[in-house]
Amino acid sequence: MTVPTTLLKDKKIAVFGVANKWSIAWAITQSLAAAGARIALTYIDERTEEKVRSLAAALPHHPLVLPCDVTKDDQIESVFNKIKHEFGALDGLIHAIAYARKEELEGSFLKTTREGFQEALDVSAYSLTALARGAAPLMQGRDGCIVTLSFLGGFRVVPNYNVMGVAKAALETSVRYLAAELGSRRIRVNCISAGPINTLAARGISNFHNLLSHTAGKAPLQRNIDADEVADTALYLCSHLARGVTGEILYVDAGYHIIGV
Ligand SMILES: NC(=O)c1ccc[n+]([C@@H]2O[C@H](COP(=O)([O-])OP(=O)(O)OC[C@H]3O[C@@H](n4cnc5c(N)ncnc54)[C@H](O)[C@@H]3O)[C@@H](O)[C@H]2O)c1
Structure with missing residues (x-):
């Protein structure tokens, strides 16, 4: 698909959640960059840093590449301080992060552990609010946008999705609370509920x-669907084309969610 290379000209967008070239966050990064956005990418740990840096090398406009484990408040603070220092401001934030222990993503939901529950909810849901709190001051007066990613398992029962379904329900509700609060600051908050895509997280x-x-x-x-289709929807949500849309859960799933039987 051809997208105007100026749709996001001069926009600065931070993308959280690139692990490798199959990451949905990487597809989103490429769509946003092709539309003219300047990108900041984050990586979770040193093992991932090398992969993210080599992907970032292919991007135009000198991307920023920064560490951020979202369970660490000091790293969240530091990432937005560095973005402020380098970019001066921020127009968009992509949250494409989720984690649950592998043993929580199989079989019985009843056996969900307290630790597994807390970890999944902390990384996959609470982090959106923590990142939004860091990003909002940098979006002051700029028509900012925040986009996160969910899955149908947050709304209906999907075998083995278990505690991640609970985390996605919390994430989608966070989208509505954040959208309601940040609307007066001209920041829109939306969610893409994507169909299944073969990525590292999905294989868990x-x-x-x-x-x-x-x-x-x-x-x-x-x-x-493929990750490019999610990416182009994220591009739309970050652009002025979606200026009237906030608090929305937008399904990009080839229509699967409308089917009853
Ligand atoms: N792949 C699918 O089928 C699918 C469908 C719908 C929604 N999603 C959602 O899309 C998002 C991206 O997942 P993906 O499928 O691209 O897989 P992925 O494994 O490529 O991405 C998940 C990312 O989360 C990051 N992450 C995990 N714990 C973190 C932490 N503590 N701090 C910082 N980053 C952390 C990982 O480093 C990784 O970059 C997730 O929210 C996922 O639930 C995926």
Whole structure:
């Protein structure tokens, strides 16, 4: 698809959640950069840093590359201080982060542990609010936008998704509370509920391949989606084309969520 290379000209957008070239966050980064945005990328740890830096090298406009483990308040503070120092301001934030222990993503939901629950909710849901709090002052007077990523398992029961479904429900509710509060500061907050895509995080869900084939078989478009389709929706949400949209959960799932039986 051809997108005007000026749609996000002079916009500065921080993308949290690139782990490798299959990450949805990387597809989003490429769409935003192709539309003219200047990008800051974060990575979780040293092991991921090298991959993110080599991907970032392909981007135009000298991307910033910074460490940020979202369970660490000091790292969140430091990332926004550095963005302020380098960019001066921020127009957009992409939150594409989720984590649950592998053993929490298989079989019985009843066996969810307290630690597993807290960890999944902290990383996958609370982090949106923590990052929004850091980003909002940098978006002052700039029509900012925040976009996060959810999955149907936050709304309906999906086998093995378990505690991550609870985290996504909390994430989607956070989107509405943040949108209500930040609207008066001209910051929009939206969520893309994506269909299943084969990524590192997705492979942690037991029987993920069954989910892919089931969805493709039932979805109105009779296929799965790819990360580029999510990326272009994120681009729309970050652009002035979506200036009237906030607090929204937008499904990019080939229509799967409308099907009853
Ligand atoms: N792949 C899918 O099928 C699918 C579908 C719908 C929604 N999503 C959501 O999309 C988002 C991106 O996931 P993905 O599928 O691209 O997988 P991914 O594994 O590429 O991305 C997940 C990211 O979360 C990061 N992360 C985990 N813990 C972190 C922490 N403590 N601090 C900072 N970063 C941390 C990882 O480093 C990684 O970059 C997630 O929110 C996921 O739930 C994925």
